[in-house]
Structures are given as structure tokens and as C-alpha cells.
Amino acid sequence: MAYFLNTEDDRRAMLETIGVRSIEELFAMVPDELRLKRALDLPPALSELELTSHLAELAGANRSATDAVCFLGGGCYDHFVPAVVDAIGSRSEFYTSYTPYQPEASQGNLQAFFEYQTLITQLTGMDVSNASLYDGGSAATEGVLMALSTSRQKGRVVTSAGVHPEYRAILRTYLQNLGVELVTVGTPTGTLTPSDLAAALDQNTACVLLAQPNFFGCVEDTAELVRVAHEVGAAAVVAVDPLSLGVLKRPGDYGADIVVAEGQSLGTPMSFGGPFLGILACREQFLRKMPGRVTGQTVDRRGRRCWVLTLQTREQHIRREKATSNICTNQGLFALRATVYLSLLGPHGLRALGSLCLNKSRDAIERITSGERFSLAFDRPTFKEFVLRDAQGRVADLLAEAADEGVFAGVPLGQWYPEMSDCFLVAVTEQRTRAQIDRLATTLAQATRETAPAHA
């Protein structure tokens, strides 16, 4: 039996104190006809040793980024996680605590959340940040809902096709019963053109959802796009890669109103896509509509600086059906990890990291596109990801063959963009070495080379 504390003697004595003869009697509230008269049909209990072996076997049936060289991106990246992040993140005083309802017993978490909020505003150039949301997709959706609820009567949301297709899918799901029109503007040249955006906007548009860099890795002319949105009174919600902000302009500096992001890059392992960290920051005027937990500074009775959860009148447990969001908890542990990560990297580390991603991806582009078969799908500057077009159009075979060679070479794009079924997305993080980039280029050049081109 796993790890129960009460002995047979304890149980007897406890039942006596309660005044019943058996534990069964304690369930008298559950009508007999509802009682399960059999054991649950589940696998038998395992000892710790057996459990560990079983899980190791399942883990071993996967091929991870430690077994293969990973050039996969699309919202989840193989960035380096410094040892300090793991060491702090695995302190059980942090990971076995809960939402800081009792501030006196939770100053560690609260101060870390306050520091997180500050770092996120420094990184994004926004005024305020919440203490995190579920993931980048939920942050993008909550950012849009915030803009809608601030704009009151407006019932239209415009997104760029260059926003992560899964963010847009989540947004579509959330909006499907709310009578809000969702319009997607295409990005045939890899980025959103201001005139295409302008054509999609009207006075009824509550907000525009943009991405910088976008899903294709392309750097957008965000300043101009934000200006176009503001011209019709629409709020600009910008989804960013937080690691790009060491080298790219901060959204606050080009007028964005709400910034959202997936924070996995900031010290969280890929973990098959989660748990992740949803980042949301905004200008002060949106504060009262901001979803999720917020930590505020105050003083205690002796005048000492301290921290509490605050502005709770926005939240679901007070506002109930009038709440602007149903978000209850945050991603505290991953907000903590991001806080440690950003402290470690600091301004110069983040700049250097951005530079490494830029240079390495540039190098990969040059090597891969030096032959005949592969070309960049878009003639646009990119950050750490880029889209390759396979002249032979054999993306599935190509990627499968590369995987067999131990290289996860890219993410096929046809699943979201049917017109790009001959394209795949490659990400090059600071972790990829020159030798690995060589290997990627060689593997791609040699893959399916025996096969005749699919398109003559």
C-alpha cells in the first residue's frame, strides 16, 4: 500500500472518536444503490521500483531531443535551461505550495510573482503584467477577450494568418458562442501587409491579433500594423517570442496595447507541449479587465514592504458570472522559472542569445539553400525560424527520412496551410552547433535524392 500514515490501531481509535464502527459507515451519505459494488477496473498497484521501470520503459519508447538533433519550433523550442532554473524550480517549498491566499505564509511566492510581473513589463515595455496564464494560446485568447470587453459594443476581431494556427484555433473555439465575428487576413508574402490589414478593418473591430515574429519566423512591420489598427480605434494585441526581445523592439515601444506570449522559451523544458507559461501584459487602461492573478505591493502593520494577491474584485470568485474571465489559477511554478531565467540571462545575455539565434539560423538558411532543391519560402527577415520550400514537394518523406537519420528537421506546414504543403518550418536555437547545422544541411541534401522530382 502506497504511503498511508494511519495504522490499524489509529484507524480503530479514530473511528471510536467519531462514534462509528467502520469506515463504511462514514459513507452513509452515499445512497447504497449508487455505491460501486466492485473494484475499479484499473491496473494493479505498483511498487516504486516497478513504477519507475514502467515509466522508464514508456519514456524509452520515445525518441527525445536528447536522442535526435531538434530543429523543431512552431511555438515550442529546444532552448537551453540553465542549472539554476532547475535547482530553484525543484525546491519543494515552491512547488508544493499553493496559491498565496495567506500572504504571511507565502511571501516567497508573492515576491517572485511581483518580480515576474516587473520583468515582463521591462521585457515588453508594457505597464502591467498578470502573474501568468495557462499557455501562449490561452494568453492570446484572453488578450482578445480583454480587448473585446474593454471595447464594449464592438463585435469583430481581426487576426493575421501569421499568428500561430493553434492560437487562432483556440480563439475560434472560445468565440464560437459569443456572437463575435472572427476575420483572418492572409499573409501570402510571409508577412501581413498594412494595406491588407487596413482593408479588413472597420469601426466595429475591437482588436487586431498580430504576431512578432510571426509563425513563419518572419519579422513583421509591426509598428505600421499597430498604427493601422489604431486608426480605426482597434486595440493591438501582439503575440511575441519573449526571447526575441533581446534584439527586436519592445511592443510597448511601437504602440502595442496588449502583449501575449508563450513563455516556454524562458527556462521551461519542451515537455511535449506543456505545462507551459502564458504571458500577458498590457497598458494601464486595460488593468481592470486583465484576467488572472495579480500580485501587488503593500505594507504590513509594522510598515514593512510586503506582497499580496490584489484587485480580486475582477476575479471569478467575487464577480462570478460577471467576471471578465474564468481563469482561477496561474502557472506559478513556470512564472518562477521564467523569473530565475530572466535574472540569469540579464539584458546582455538576452541580447547575446537573440544574436546567436539570428546568426545560426542565417547560417542554416545559407547552407540549406545553397543547392537547387530548397529555397526560402518568403523573402523576409527572420528571427530564429524560417520556412523552406522543397522544390520536389516531398515534405513528408523528406522529414521522415531525416528523422530516421536522427534529425528532426522541421514542422510540415501543409496541415495548417494547404497551399504550403511543399513547405516546412525550421527552428535554430542557441543550442544548435555548427556541426549540427552541417548535419541538417547534409541530411536534407541527401534525403530522397534517389527519387525523381514530384513536379516536373
Add this chain to the structure above:
Amino acid sequence: MRNTRATQLLFELSKPGRGTNILPACDVPEHALGELLPADALAEGPPPLPELAEPDIVRHFVNLSTQNMSVDTHFYPLGSCTMKYNSKRNERVAALPGFAQLHPYQPESSLQGMLELLYRCGQMLAEIAGLPAVSLQPAAGAQGELTALLVAAAYFRHLGQERTRVLVPDSAHGTNPASAAMAGFEAVTVRSTDDGHVDWDDLTRKLDDRIAVLMITNPNTLGLFEPRIVEIAAAVHQRGGLVYLDGANMNAILGITRPGDFGADMMHFNPHKTFSGPHGGGGPGAGPIAVRDFLEPFLPSPVVVRQGNRFHLQHDRPQSIGRVRCFFGQVGVLIRAYAYLHTHGPEGLRRVSEEAVLNANYLLAKVKHILPVPQGDRCMHEFVASAARLKADKDISAMDIAKRLLDYGFHAPTVYFPLVVRESMMIEPTETESRETLDAFAAALFRITEEPAELLHEAPHTTTISRPDEVRAAKEPVLVWKP
């Protein structure tokens, strides 16, 4: 003993020129940033973050960690949150590189172990729920609620029925009505009786053909099993509506009774509560849902399916509501849940609920003389005591007791929820506490009620800070550090 320097803010510890060496030199031909990015997109300089050295950072955060109460350091009877022990074995297996270093867009052939785990995890949740179809995608209990309501909306749309209202008892978690509103429904409150059950008359008065879903928490937030649950579900079904079970209190009924068997059509799990995922200072949690077979086509995509001995992510699901989260859910939390379910097995899981209910009833028996429990002397895995009499007689509030408990080395119970009990203290010991701990907690409660009210108003006295001015925090919000 407090290291006051280490608990200064990161920004105050910052000193230009400090830093830490994490990144390698560039090993490919290096270009200036201006050659790689257009001038109008390039930041003028590094972002304004603090500059710190690694030893400073480590000392800072380790010192912060010691200012938290946690399950690993203290008894944490925070009702409704199910703060049970988080077994270390779960942490170790979740961190295996074969799980933690997987990318969600890897080829399916390289993910068979992961997909098998998720598939089996879903099957186990289905069996515990008594509901056959599962989505592991929702990222939290509240998102599970919303997802299930969107599934219900899609189902009624499919039937061509216009149902606009969701019934929510007044004792429900605040997420329930908020989720109903977010799913486009009108949330209608159903009253609870004084003994904490759904008010049958109020319910039946509000049941009509506009009802899409009744959201119900059972055992409810007073720690009581709803004795008329079958009648309630039948009444909802008779009107063509669906019953949603808020699974926050599943720790009380594992292997005892199943939501699907008592009439629920949909439910969410909180694996971080019931299946011991650590709460992480407020997350990550997860919110997988289980539903009846006729709702399965509407579940979010993708779902993991089995084809012979292979596992496959099925995306092509034309009636699906779509996605609610990127990728495949809070997989790390689900791995821990899977490990927990395997650790306990069927007998162990039932024993979890038995011990949780035993501990709760034992503690109730020990404290009811000091803190009356208005809803009687039996409970499931948690109970709600009231300090109303102490407040009237001695000017000792639930909050005073909560704060003073911190001095005695116990985390406080949940106070002032549910709203239906005055001066409420919601206490949930969980199965992973010993009789000795419960005795010590009851003794502390008793001593506190004998202490002078003035002492309690000033509590806590031993924590690094005393009671914060929460009004000031809300009136003059300071949400970021400024130099």
C-alpha cells in the same frame, strides 16, 4: 536569522557589470545585428532587465523559498484545494528526458511511449468517472468546465435545440458561473438549503426547456454528498438538459461511487488535487474532462486513439468544438497523475478516499465543540466549520483563527468560502496526514480560541511579515517595481 539582503528585490540587487556566463561564443560566421534585422525592427539596445550574478540569484530565491509554507514543510488543510503529499517518485518520472525533452510536433513514430501513456491515462480517468470518452486537453479545472459547456453547446446545436441557460448552485465555485458566461450561456443561480443541499423547489422552479446544463459539485463545497443526486439528474434529463459534475471533490469518492453512475453526463478532473500533482504556488494544474459517448464527437481535437499496437493523434473530427489549448494539454501533470494511479491501483485509490474521509471526520469530531459545523457531524473529505459564535461571543473571526494558526506552524484553512456559511473555515486534511498531525492541529485550534482576542487580531506574530494592508494594495495598486 532573516537574511534581509537576499530578500531585497532583484532590481535592487542589480549592479551594472554583473552577469553570469551561460552562452557559448558564436560558432558560425557572425554578422552585426544591423545586417540581420531591418533598422525599424531592431531594438536600440538590450532590454532594461536587472544585472545579477549567479550566486546572488541563488541566494535570493533560496531565501524566498523559505518564506513559503508548503506541503513538504507544513500541514496545509486548505479546503477545496486538496493539498495532499506529492510523491517524489512522480517528480522523477515526469523529468525523464524521454518525456521532458519531447517536442509536440515530432513524428508520431517517435512518440509511441508518450501517446500510449496518454491513452492509458485517459482510459483510467474514464473508468474512475464512469464516463467513456475523455479529452486530456484542458489546462485547468476552469478550462475543463468551459470546454465541457462548449461541448454541450455544440451538442444542442447539433440537435437543433436552442438552450440558453446554465443552472449553478450558489454554493458552487466561482469558476462555474464564469465559465457558463464565457460559453455564451446565461448563468442562473440555484439556492442551497440551510443544510447545504440543492434547494429542490428552487431547482424545479428554474428547470425548463431553456436549460442546457446543470453544473453541480458533488460532494458539494460543504463536504456533503447530495443525497437526491439521482432525482436531480433525472429531473434535468427529463427536461432534455445535461448534468455537469465539478470534479474538484473527487478525492472523496474514488472507487466508492462514480459520477457517470449517479447521473453526470460530463465532468472535469483536477489531477493536481485528486492525483497529487504538486500545486506549484498556483499552477500548473490540468483539467481533463470525461463525457458520455454521445458527446464524444464534440470533444476538442486531437484525441489519442489506438490502432492495433500503435497510438495515433486523431485530428480529423468534423464535429469537434476545436482546440482549447495548444498542443496536447498539461502533459507533465498528466504523467504525474498516471504515476499516481499506478502507485495506488484500484484498492489503493478506494483507500485514498476512505482515509481522506476518515481523517476529515476525525478532525471534525475533534473540533466541532470549539468550531461548530452547521451542516452536521458527518462529512466527506472536507467540512466547513463556522466561527460565527466565537465572533459574537469573543470577537474572534475566522480570519483571526486562520492567521494565528500560522504561528502554530499550520497553514490556514480556506476562509470565507463557501459563502453560504457565516465566518466559514473550510478544512480538508487529506489522506496523507497522520492522526498525530490532526491531534496537534485540533489542540492548536483549541488553544487559539482560549487566547485573548487582541492577541489574535494582531496575528500572525512569528512570520516574516505581519498582516498586510490589503485595502491599500487594491486602492493604490503597485504591481511592478519602479526605481
